[in-house]
Amino acid sequence: MKILKNLAVIFSLIIISAACKQNNTEDETKEFSVDFEKITLDNGLQVILHVDKSDPVVAVALTAHVGSAREKEGRTGFAHLFEHLLFLESENLGKGGLDKMSARIGGSGANGSTSRDRTNYFQTVPKDALEKMIWAEADKLGYFINTVTEPVLAKEKQVVKNEKRQRVDNQPYGHNSYVINKNLYPEGHPYSWEVIGSLEDLQNATLDDVKEFYRRWYVPNNVTLTIAGDIDVDQTKAWVKKYFDEIPKGEEISETEKQPVILKSSKRLFYEDNFARLPRLTMAWPGVPQYDKESYALSILTEYLSVGKKAPLNQVLIDQEKLTDRVNFYQNNSELAGQIMLSVTAFNQTDLNAVSTALSDGFKDFELNGISDNDLNRIKAGQETSFYNRLSSVLGKGFQLAQYEIFAGDPSFINQDVKNILAVTPEDVMNVYNKYIKDKNYVATSFVPKGQIDLVLDNSQLASVVEEKIVDGAEESFDPSINATYEKTPSSFDRSIEPSYGESPELNIPEVWKQNLDSGLSILGIENTEVPLVQFELQIEGGLLFENKHKVGVSNLLANLMTKGTKNKTPEELENAIQSLGARINAYATDTNITISGTTLSKHFDKTIALVNEILLEPRWDENEFELLKASTKSSIKRRKGNPNSIASNEFAKIIYGDNNILAYSNSGTEDSVESITLTDLQDYYNKYLSPQLAKMFVVGSISQDKVIEALKTMNSNWESKAVEIPELPLAKVPDASKVYFYDVPGAKQSVIRFGYPALKATDENYYATTVMNYRLGGGGFASQLTQQLREGKGYTYGIRSGFSGSNYTGEFAISSGVRTNVTFESATLVKEILENYGKNYSEEDLEVTKGYTIKSTARAFETLGAKLNMLSNIGNYGLKDDYAKQRETIVKNMSVNDVKLLIDNYIKPNKMIYLIVGDAETQLDKLENLGFGKPILLNK
Structure with a gap:
């Protein structure tokens, strides 16, 4: 093992200096350090260690420098397939692998992701499980491939194909990426196919193919191991050496050369999308690889052109021409090449040629005026906040260090990365526009709803897309019960012995402070100085609860309008004021409240809250912005009509609550209800219902109680206090007998299921106990019966x-899922059987696994600012004690099998439930009568 270096990366972040120049204040410099140590084992494994003792947790990430770019044509999807396979089994973890162990040790849940260039596996665990994780990750890397057999491969093929159906085939615009990449990159380019691969390639993959891919790329000299958190560095290095050192080095892997793209001519393609309800134009230009020096100016260019009221593209497409409610412009940069993506989902029946013309007009405006220093500094100011956010968890720190190690050659590039952002000039931004966008060839796709081909861009050619046909019995069967037989890989010690736990971590419950102001505003806070950030939420009770069912959508429109300017600031001026602080402020409505939330640097908390005061107390009531919001909301409602998951959520609420309960309605409203709402409706809601007596402010971060109270003085003094009564809701009743409901989406590649019934309020004394009871049913991921039987057992x-x-x-x-269309009835039947047998079969082992996970996972319950904010919300909204986490530990420790069975009897009701399916009625509807709950009720005809 060779120690390469021990570095302390020091960041001199001067972005705020730029923002302060804009505000005519003195320059400021904020230093922030991330200490790490990097070592390299003799077999080539790169190891990065970072100590962070703020919480008793450790994040472990194993990143292989292999993604879809290292696959072969005709054998695509292998990297992503391996992301799945490595969780299943290894020689010494046994069947269930890391997922099964995660449930025992209280981990965050073993997870992974695959990109074009890398695959990573990661988890955050209590610090006492660190040696177990190192042992397990080593077993995956060096002692895994023998466990992959034909039945294992056959099952996981089905899982991955289901993922593709869910994320691509059954989604609006799901095939757009495939069409873009196939035409932007030349044939044979490793980015010309999708990361998830094709259904045909996955089906054709052989066991030999899989093993060859693994042995080439999953070797120590192509992997980086990152361990970040509450660790002893010397002990951690000893464990890494013990478990990884004897894994043999693979073949030498040479650095891949960049493969930039040059388009010889522009290409225009169109596709009639079965799920789309609105036309979408997407344009793609060849860009630059990740961390290329010009990527920084391109990032600022795309943001300037498309984000905010001042953005040239927004001014034309949204404000002037009213063609859309949003322009998306961004880079998709990878290791070998990059692409610049511009996407506009237009309003209903909008000709995409009009969108293209408007985009050209927006670009011309930029060509004439460029970007000012003030706007450049405004965009840069947000980078410091984003940077700290990425480092707010140990897993975030680990990811960043590994990213720089693999793609920039050194974790310390994190320092240069920031400098590169700060170095961008207005001239750089104009230069990259001229070099990569202006008059350059592109790929344009027009995805339109069925029957609306007249909306596509002129001179477009039909795109080639392979759609899967729905055929009963088309998938291969497999037997998941077959155990793999193989000769174990030799080792210098017995790897089958799982390491013991380390010293149990103490549950660190953050100290909560509380204060009630004269106005009735209630404040709860946690001071945490780990990073110089503050997150806050102002929750005002009510939301949808105050609305009239004949005019739903008022609270949603009101919340969105609140950030569109104030009495003394235009929408553009308000945006600039927020962004110049490097802050974010959002307002949104839910079924039960209106919330104003934000993130800011702690030194700018008072200025950020001053802007919140304006947003809350000095509304602008801008008629033009109101009309734009109405158009945007109607467009969003229209889009969701093509999304089976949105359809399922909306229909489920209608069935559960019924017409007389306002919660039966989406808080966005309907297209008709939104059209009927006036600005006076919003003003009436604001004047009647927004009261500090219904409000709670939650504040977490590097700021003291005194400074928070001082910043809220204006809000306390100027917000009119009034008593407001929350309307009483009709009781949602449990069905007397189960019924099956079906919503038809012709040609659906999956059936979306929502099974359930009205249940306990969060304030019910049994609420938490029922969530514990549900862990082994369907709340525990791979530890749950639903996952084990429907995914792992049946595919x-x-x-x-x-x-x-x-x-x-x-x-x-x-219960929610997306299941393969041709097993809709089988899936529903299996879910029903699992529910019926859950109480009968619940065992001491089930309770032991549940207790192990639930108790041990509390060590990481409050690690991030977001988690602490959620803690305050639970305390403030539900009347929980400050130490409710410890109280819940006691509840779990004292639970018996009989206690759980009693909860199951009371709250799992398979014969008194709503069974809702959103799918293809032609092929699936009639079969569902065999569930035994009568003839299915078709909700749409």
């Missing part, structure tokens, strides 16, 4: 879960 789905959700006003139990 019916990519994922399935069950859970209780609730508020002060209502609660639900729901």
